[in-house]
Amino acid sequence: MSVRIGARLGPEGLASILVVPVVLVAVLVFLVARGSGQPSAVVPPGPSGSSTPAASTPAATTPVAATPVAATPVTTAGPTPVPTTARIVLQLVDELLANRSDLATAAAPRRPDAQDIADRLRAVNATLVTLGQPLAELRRDGNTADIANRILAVSNETSDAVVTTQRASIINVPAYRAGGLHVVDVMEPLVAIRVDLIGIVGPIASP
Numbered sequence: 001m002s003v004r005i006g007a008r009l010g011p012e013g014l015a016s017i018l019v020v021p022v023v024l025v026a027v028l029v030f031l032v033a034r035g036s037g038q039p040s041a042v043v044p045p046g047p048s049g050s051s052t053p054a055a056s057t058p059a060a061t062t063p064v065a066a067t068p069v070a071a072t073p074v075t076t077a078g079p080t081p082v083p084t085t086a087r088i089v090l091q092l093v094d095e096l097l098a099n100r101s102d103l104a105t106a107a108a109p110r111r112p113d114a115q116d117i118a119d120r121l122r123a124v125n126a127t128l129v130t131l132g133q134p135l136a137e138l139r140r141d142g143n144t145a146d147i148a149n150r151i152l153a154v155s156n157e158t159s160d161a162v163v164t165t166q167r168a169s170i171i172n173v174p175a176y177r178a179g180g181l182h183v184v185d186v187m188e189p190l191v192a193i194r195v196d197l198i199g200i201v202g203p204i205a206s207p
Contacts, residue, residue, distance in 0.1 A: 090197040092131045099124045107180030115175040
């Protein structure tokens with residue numbers, strides 16, 4: 001039968017028909033060989049958001065040098081500053097002038113109350129005692145030594161006048177009146193001294 005087909009088609013037609021199966025076989029062989037080949041390398045998936053990141057190596061830290069702290073100087077109790085001391089003295093001078101005014105009022109009548117004068121004299125003496133320490137500090141400074149000495153002179157004279165008056169009997173009204181008025185006169189220089197003190201420390205505000 002194939003001889004009859006070959007006789008009808010001729011050698012060229014028969015060759016063309018035989019080529020088709022050969023090509024098909026070749027294609028099949030190629031596809032089979034490709035399918036049975038080695039798998040390509042699989043790229044591992046990258047880290048997902050839920051995966052734990054690998055611990056990174058901590059960067060080396062440079063040690064920070066400690067900043068030296070200056071030592072706080074220890075303060076010791078020293079003498080009171082002169083401006084503060086002068087202000088204290090001025091306050092006590094004002095108190096003495098107030099005592100003087102009260103004493104003058106008590107001794108002014110012709111027949112004063114001797115006990116009232118005695119009370120005013122004790123108030124003057126108490127203020128003089130309080131004045132002693134700050135006045136001594138004021139005298140140690142060269143800038144205020146002069147005015148401090150002036151106050152000291154009045155203070156000493158006033159103290160002597162008070163003691164002399166207190167030696168009299170409380171029933172000796174004339175003696176107490178005369179002594180009280182003498183103390184008022186002795187304290188009079190404090191009025192001018194107060195003005196000079198204000199020039200050093202300034203006026204003191206009223207409470």
